[in-house]
Amino acid sequence: MSNDQADPLVNRDTPIPVVSITNHDDPSAPRTPNAGDGSSKRLSASKLKEKLESLGDNIGKPDSPNRVSDRLFTMLLSQVLPSQDYDDHVQVKDRRSRQYVDRPSFSLPVMSGNFRRFNARIGVAFIFENRLIRLFSWRQPTQTLSFLFVYTFICVEPTLLVVLPLAACLFFIMVPAFLARHPPPPTHLPTDLYPLSGPPIAGARTIKPAPELSKDFFRNMRDLQNSMEDFSRLHDAVLAFVTPLTNFSNEALSSILYLILLFTSCLLFITAHLIPWRFVFLFLGHAVTISGHPFMQDLLISQTSTTLISEREHEARGFLLGLSKTDIELETTPETREVEIFELQYRALHDEQGEYEPQIFSPSPYAPLSPSRVAGDRPKGTPFFEDVQPPRGWRWSDKKWTLDLLSREWVEERCVTGVEVEMEGERWVTDLHYEALSESENGSGRKDQKKEKEKLKKRAVKEKEEREKEREVLRRAWEGSVPSRKGEWRRRRWVRGVERVPVTNTVE
Template sequence: MIPSDVPGENVEVDKRSRKYVDRPGFSLQAMSNNFRRFNARIGPVFVFQNRAIRLFTWRTPTHTLAFLATYTFVVLDPALLTILPLAVILFFIMVPAFLTRHPPPPTLLPSELYPLGGPPLAPPPKIKPAPELSKDFFRNMRDLQNCMDDYSVVHDKILSQVAPLTNFEDEAISSTLFTTLFLSSLVLFVSAQLLPWRFIALVAGWVGVSINHPFIQDLLATPDNQRRLEDEEKVALSRAHTFAQGDVILDPAPEKREVEIFELQHREPYAMNYDKNDREWEAWVFTPSPFDPLSPGRIAGDRPRGTRFFEDVAAPRGWKWADKKWTLDLLSREWVEERCIAGVEVEVEGERWVSDILYEKSEDLDEALRSPTKKGKEQKQNGAAAVTWEEGQGRHKLGEWRRRRWVRTVERVPNPIVGKGDGMVVVNNDE
């Protein structure tokens, strides 16, 4: 469920690639044309931006207080939130359009009512793109330029404040923040319905708008207050770092896993002596799969894949060898049982080879799987299925393949190389 940024066969890393979403490619002509069209039509957005700035900076106090009163009603009765879109359409779009079509007379006495009857006296308003090289067009370019600068400043400010805390550059402080957020989410999951959210939203809205009042901004902008705020911020960060360094335990040791490889040997069927099993075996390949008689590749007729020499076995991507050499797995019976391998003879002593058993007919193998002999086998208690392998005692005709398991320890490297490696090693995730 957690998204991964590690490149792989089925992972798309670049979310803006044309392979991810089919969109037109870059073109200077299209860029120029789209910029002109965009700049000619972006004017209403900047008008709304300017009105919002005037509203929240208390340029007209009555307008700001009216907004806070409306905000209070909506917070105390959230059902009124459904009326806001309708009220915006009525009072900010349709009423101005009606006044444009029915303008008042040039002279209007205070005692007269506004004339609502009669035919329209003006054409309806139409929103048109600003003509190129007009004042509105250059105003839009000016506002767009300032908007890009504001976005860049806010973007850099957020990254400078948030990124060091969340990108585990300092693992102690990031781990503390992660733990705090995780525990807070658990607490809110249980107790969120008990909090007075209306009161919290009401106080937060009034405080957020009131703090932009010029009087409060003048108080906060004094040099003494600026130094005091900076000192308080430094003290808070110092306490957080002290707590993180003292209470968060980090594991400096690199992660280690055990990997496995199977040494596979082969002898041709025509070279076998069915009366004796002492024919020479030929070193074939080192492979991550045991290539047992019932493996899918074996049934499909595929040849085992791997490398011919131990030295060519590479560690998985992002890992390196933690010890100097491979170790033979002496518990051959255990890994055969874990994989439920059937139709093989296991050496519990000596070189620990697991060899195929040569059956005269395929029915013999089916019969062995259905009703295995008791000698050389172990049966689990409480009615569990029997293990379908034979203990190596030299009394079976062996097939053309045998294998044994080697293990080695790997550890994480700080900067894994991104790309496809040639290692034939499988990581055992259970270790």
């Protein structure tokens, strides 16, 4: 197959683009200078190519076109990429997907090469975009009217939609390819018949990527640049319109809109089959196409139309705001919770006659069998009551702390063992010294234990009896029938109410 008919698909309806190099020395210079602005230089694609090739000659050995383009795109990407790496967290790869694992990580040379390959082949998308613009802007009214007829047939009979891709393949791909192999002979006589028979007199037409640093290549770069700008503007416009209505910055307005959408969804779920969708799409398609006519465009952008649209939009927003204020009643009482703090006091184990001294206010009771206590860690907290702060996003609703008089309840809820609970007074929950209790119990029942130990010979039975004895000692210590020795730590619980802090929106 001959490549004489190979030609890249590029949008050539507009003039050849030029490259604008802005002088960044002046901070006040505009980002997109005009053609007559002295702060910028304008280079055509061919001149830029010569500059880059001369740059390679000055360095030493002349560079190939690929190396010149690599240098160009590396320079462009170095200006686009950030100077810092903001990806602090490494994403865990999904080992189940070999396709994801095998994909290369970010690399500047790979990015440059992929961009060049993408830019050389993206012309077909811009051709399609340009033809859509020409179609809906009524550049050739016959084409637009033909589109309306086809669209009308599809809306009236939607089953014709499956024929549309096949017809497009026939008339826009295969027929032009056949005409390229059987071109008409050069003649000025309109009566000559077109030679459809006989052998082909031209090579088959193929499509190739646009050569790098060619005019078509820079046309694609121009269209890609403009498409990115169009997408950015559309993205910002959609967000500016949708976000204030749906992000609950105005909770009443977003709530009424949520209810309207919910009611509409439920209604459509039931009655969607009753709506004549063919005529709805037919009307919408004709309305959109007719709105692109130059007369309609002049009418829509006139001062009267702009003012009327602004007034209607303002009225619609005012109606929604009034409806939200009338029917939506938001909860004004903030959410409340109760927080706790434990006052811990310490006394040395050997100082039985001494007084407990204040140590710390901790969020945990520092129970005898707590993990931090078993690990030998000191309790964490603050030494002063005034330093205790509410949780983040909350504020105090009570003026002061209140002592929890139901100490036994929180002890039982946490399954705290080995402590003595005061049912009256200051409600201290004090540790019990296990060794003292064991010795006291052993003194009263030493004879019985000796007899039992002489009879019990198996190790498993001994361990079982010891566990039962320990549980009995703790039970009797809880009931107060055995004299106990207080341990090192004691604590009591304080509570205080908090309420959630409402977040107010700041309008910039």
